[in-house]
Amino acid sequence: MIEFENVSYGYEDNKKVLESITFKIEDGDFVGIIGHTGSGKSTLIQMMNGLLKPDSGTIRFRGENIFGNGYNLRELKFRVGVVFQYPDYQLFETTVIKDVMYGPMNMGMTQNEAMDAAKQALSLVGISEDKFNKSPFELSGGEKKKVSIAGILAMNPEVLVLDEPVAGLEPEGRRNLLKLLEKIRNENHITIVMVSHSMENVADYCNHVLVMNEGKLELNGTPEEVFRQADKLEKMGLSSTVAYYIMRELEKRGIVHDDRSITMKEAYGCLEKLL
Numbered sequence: 552m553i554e555f556e557n558v559s560y561g562y563e564d565n566k567k568v569l570e571s572i573t574f575k576i577e578d579g580d581f582v583g584i585i586g587h588t589g590s591g592k593s594t595l596i597q598m599m600n601g602l603l604k605p606d607s608g609t610i611r612f613r614g615e616n617i618f619g620n621g622y623n624l625r626e627l628k629f630r631v632g633v634v635f636q637y638p639d640y641q642l643f644e645t646t647v648i649k650d651v652m653y654g655p656m657n658m659g660m661t662q663n664e665a666m667d668a669a670k671q672a673l674s675l676v677g678i679s680e681d682k683f684n685k686s687p688f689e690l691s692g693g694e695k696k697k698v699s700i701a702g703i704l705a706m707n708p709e710v711l712v713l714d715e716p717v718a719g720l721e722p723e724g725r726r727n728l729l730k731l732l733e734k735i736r737n738e739n740h741i742t743i744v745m746v747s748h749s750m751e752n753v754a755d756y757c758n759h760v761l762v763m764n765e766g767k768l769e770l771n772g773t774p775e776e777v778f779r780q781a782d783k784l785e786k787m788g789l790s791s792t793v794a795y796y797i798m799r800e801l802e803k804r805g806i807v808h809d810d811r812s813i814t815m816k817e818a819y820g821c822l823e824k825l826l
């Protein structure tokens with residue numbers, strides 16, 4: 552679905568921010584991108600819909616070079632929806648409903664179609680009707696985040712890219728939002744790419760993990776492949792999952808053997824059997 556080949560990029564101050572990044576994302580993947588602050592995660596995802604253009608290398612969407620001659624980059628922005636890290640940069644309209652309708656209207660929907668799409672997206676993310684005519688800036692941090700996600704969902708994208716969607720939400724809000732993403736992926740067949748600082752969230756929800764370190768793609772694999780390389784992750788200032796460390800400790804003490812758990816669910820399963 553999305554393919555990066557030797558993609559490099561630097562902002563105007565010339566510092567290399569991405570260095571020769573190569574990976575593929577398959578249709579239906581739930582990809583987690585992790586990495587230390589400043590490692591290039593936000594820069595990387597802004598290339599997925601052509602918002603930023605690489606200095607060198609190629610980005611393909613469904614096999615086509617998105618910076619190739621005649622490629623419809625405007626349409627790509629509707630097909631690959633990017634939700635920014637900070638909702639304040641994304642929201643701008645006077646009311647919630649107008650904000651969410653903006654994308655659909657831009658795509659060419661009529662006022663009524665856009666209104667329907669917006670209402671549906673807002674209800675999906677759990678924003679109630681009494682908020683529709685409020686200014687998005689009157690909302691709480693979590694609600695702003697949901698409205699910014701609704702604004703992208705209303706365009707019915709093929710890929711939904713989210714930059715730290717659960718940052719700043721309380722634990723229940725986090726869980727609800729992650730469950731919602733899982734549901735959208737399964738029911739609407741949308742590919743999801745999520746930048747996250749939570750190893751747990753990535754291990755629990757994603758099937759594909761990319762690990763960025765100082766502008767390089769250091770690890771690329773399944774959660775099991777990535778989170779079993781705790782030493783490498785620690786060298787990058789990251790860590791494996793809590794479940795991984797608990798199970799290694801139990802292994803050291805001879806209590807469990809040949810265990811491959813990286814999530815709490817898997818660890819519980821293993822321990823339940825032992826008990």
Ligand SMILES: Nc1ncnc2c1ncn2[C@@H]1O[C@H](COP(=O)(O)OP(=O)(O)OP(=O)(O)O)[C@@H](O)[C@H]1O
Pocket residue numbers: 562563564568586587588589590591592593594595636
């Ligand atoms: N608009 C910009 N102009 C110049 N440099 C930038 C700009 N945006 C980011 N950078 C620099 O590029 C590098 C990568 O930044 P980026 O925001 O992609 O990292 P990140 O992994 O998303 O970090 P975080 O976890 O803090 O969100 C950093 O050194 C950052 O200072």
Ligand SMILES: [Mg+2]
Pocket residue numbers: 592593594636714
């Ligand atoms: Mg970032």
